[in-house]
Amino acid sequence: MRFSRLLVPTTKETPNDATLASHIYLIRGGFIQSVGGSGLYNFLPLGKKVLDKVRAVVKEELDKAGCQEVSLSFVTPSSLWEESGRYEKYGKELLRFKDRKNNEFVLGPTHEEMMVNLVRQTVKSYKQLPLNLYQINLKFRDEIRPRFGLMRGREFLMKDGYSFHTSSEDMKREFDLMEKTYKKIFTRLGLEFRVVEADSGAIGGSGSKEFMVLADSGEDTIVVCEGCDYGANIEAAVAKPKSCDTDTEIKVVTMKALYDEGKTKYIGYMLPADIELQDVKACNAVGANDLVECEEQETVSMMVIDETLKSLQSGNELGAQEVYYADISSVSEGDSCAVCGGILRYTKGIEAGHIFQLGTQYSEPLGCTFLDENGKAQPMVMGTYGIGVSRLLAAIIEQNHDDKGCIWTKESAPFDLHIIISNIKDEAQLALGETLYEAMQKKGVDVLLDDRKDRFGAKMKDYELVGVPHAVVIGKKLSDGLVEFITRDGLIKEEISFNEILTLLTERF
RNA sequence: CGGAGUGUAGCGCAGUCUGGUAGCGCACCUGGUUUGGGACCAGGGGGUCGAAGGUUCGAGUCCUUUCACUCCGACCA
Numbered sequence A: 001m002r003f004s005r006l007l008v009p010t011t012k013e014t015p016n017d018a019t020l021a022s023h024i025y026l027i028r029g030g031f032i033q034s035v036g037g038s039g040l041y042n043f044l045p046l047g048k049k050v051l052d053k054v055r056a057v058v059k060e061e062l063d064k065a066g067c068q069e070v071s072l073s074f075v076t077p078s079s080l081w082e083e084s085g086r087y088e089k090y091g092k093e094l095l096r097f098k099d100r101k102n103n104e105f106v107l108g109p110t111h112e113e114m115m116v117n118l119v120r121q122t123v124k125s126y127k128q129l130p131l132n133l134y135q136i137n138l139k140f141r142d143e144i145r146p147r148f149g150l151m152r153g154r155e156f157l158m159k160d161g162y163s164f165h166t167s168s169e170d171m172k173r174e175f176d177l178m179e180k181t182y183k184k185i186f187t188r189l190g191l192e193f194r195v196v197e198a199d200s201g202a203i204g205g206s207g208s209k210e211f212m213v214l215a216d217s218g219e220d221t222i223v224v225c226e227g228c229d230y231g232a233n234i235e236a237a238v239a240k241p242k243s244c245d246t247d248t249e250i251k252v253v254t255m256k257a258l259y260d261e262g263k264t265k266y267i268g269y270m271l272p273a274d275i276e277l278q279d280v281k282a283c284n285a286v287g288a289n290d291l292v293e294c295e296e297q298e299t300v301s302m303m304v305i306d307e308t309l310k311s312l313q314s315g316n317e318l319g320a321q322e323v324y325y326a327d328i329s330s331v332s333e334g335d336s337c338a339v340c341g342g343i344l345r346y347t348k349g350i351e352a353g354h355i356f357q358l359g360t361q362y363s364e365p366l367g368c369t370f371l372d373e374n375g376k377a378q379p380m381v382m383g384t385y386g387i388g389v390s391r392l393l394a395a396i397i398e399q400n401h402d403d404k405g406c407i408w409t410k411e412s413a414p415f416d417l418h419i420i421i422s423n424i425k426d427e428a429q430l431a432l433g434e435t436l437y438e439a440m441q442k443k444g445v446d447v448l449l450d451d452r453k454d455r456f457g458a459k460m461k462d463y464e465l466v467g468v469p470h471a472v473v474i475g476k477k478l479s480d481g482l483v484e485f486i487t488r489d490g491l492i493k494e495e496i497s498f499n500e501i502l503t504l505l506t507e508r509f
Numbered sequence B: 001c002g003g004a005g006u007g008u009a010g011c012g013c014a015g016u017c018u019g020g021u022a023g024c025g026c027a028c029c030u031g032g033u034u035u036g037g038g039a040c041c042a043g044g045g046g047g048u049c050g051a052a053g054g055u056u057c058g059a060g061u062c063c064u065u066u067c068a069c070u071c072c073g074a075c076c077a
Helices: A021-028 A045-064 A078-084 A112-122 A168-188 A279-285 A389-399 A427-442 A456-466 A476-480 A501-508
Strands: A032-034 A041-043 A075-077 A095-098 A104-107 A131-140 A155-165 A193-197 A208-214 A220-225 A231-233 A250-258 A264-272 A290-293 A302-306 A322-326 A344-359 A369-371 A377-379 A381-388 A417-421 A447-450 A470-474 A482-487 A492-497
Touching (some): A021 A389, A045 A131, A045 A155, A045 A168, A045 A389, A075 A078, A078 A112, A112 A155, A155 A168, A155 A389, A168 A193, A168 A208, A168 A344, A193 A220, A208 A220, A208 A231, A208 A389, A279 A322, A344 A389, A381 A389, A417 A427, A417 A456, A427 A447, A427 A501, A470 A501, A482 A501, A492 A501
Parallel strands (some): A264 A302, A417 A470
Antiparallel strands (some): A095 A104, A208 A344, A220 A344, A250 A290, A344 A381, A369 A377, A470 A482
16 A cells, blocks of 8 residues: 555544543554544544554454354344343443334344344254354443543444354353453464453452453453462452451441342441452342442441451341341452452453353343254253454554554554655665555565655654554665664664665565 | 433534634645655635424524434443
8 A cells, every 4th residue: 555545544643532551642643533522433544553453463363263253133122121121221321212213222232142143043953053153343331431542432343243053051162262262362463461350340250250451541440360370350359268256347338239229228237347349249149220429328238247256246136137148348458369369459351341141141032942852942051252353453552552653463553564665766676665555465474665755754753653563764864775674562673785685575574 | 221421624623601704723725945754835725514394683692403423331343
């Protein structure tokens, strides 16, 4: 591609709403364009190229693991969501609308219902299982507060996969396979990441793991062990229980739990005074949709006692109708690892992937069953696996940038090689540039030739902003027989004889 | 949903207090000079001032209503 023909609106100025490096450089580098704010973006040619490259890596690894790609209708009849019970539960993030015949639809924020519907209509026998289907398609979530560019847009590209099994053992085998596959994907994309234990959130299910790209700007706090590879989202992290005895000081935190149809309950949470209540664990412990803070209550309808106090507290003296024990304590930095006893630390991560063991949570209400060897109908056991593909672009830049711009990794870069002709009026420079450009193209290297009339400085700034891994600069020193080979990561410049540059490029690419 | 703020050219902003025919930088177009770190000179195009209503001889500016967006918090791939 010739730069002079490429639509890359790079800018000097940073957009005023951008605070994150990935947001700033994706806009400034002309990869994406904001659509009237509010978390919607157009992908310009460069952004689309990167998106396609990332998508290709995801697809390749999934296909190798035996998954099959499909594409589901983005617009989904509301009736499917009513069947699963999520039409009520999902809340305002779900964009609902009507067509001209007044039929109700939703714009898919995730596609469990749609995929289960597809499978229940086509799969009837245990002989057809297991099955792992996925798509890489648009999702829409009407986020309360979209921000950070591609990190949290309302419309985004997501890979969502769903597997169907005859038993939970087989589902767990697939779950492990997906963990391995995801690790390969993130490794190929050149990301530093950590697989952590996670809370299952609104999608539901039991075991779940998140793939966290490590970056200081990440929105999630994760707990990692210094001694072993234990890692967990702070919402799900567990530490080695601290020993408690009758002298341990106790506190009770009162919260209001919100349930379907506007029902509320007051819950008392009892835990050691020096440990903070972990909200997500606390919410899960009582099966509520949400917890809100409230005034202290004289009586509560339910008392949840932290497991560390199990042998010491009965809870009866507090007058609660029901008493449960659960892990509701949060993990602090410096706590001991439950696995190896090492020291736990906090770090920040970007949630780029999430895999769940779903079980029969969707297959049962939606009647997705198969006939087993005895001809008996059984609900399929499911797993679900997601990757935020457009978010990955942001994650790659968060992890790979400097104060000049993007530094794309090999498998994500919009081009393999960037050739800069310093002054196109210099015939020798122009001729060498064209020669290299043609030779590389013939070889199948995706090369960008900066043949614009601009001055050297402007071209160099654009190169640094766009962030292709390698560049050749053909400039002033050509009169001494030299060109420059640049590695974007670190901006390392090597002077090469113009006779040898073609050989070097041929070897490297 | 709570708190704060902003809507004026493609982008970034001034002008609003004190009403009087729309301005700056970047970008864009034309011509010329320039070519190793976002060039310079000269000329040029581009706006129902977020929307609706009101006050006034006259509204970007004052009043009322409304919409949108941004930032800070509680939720999420």
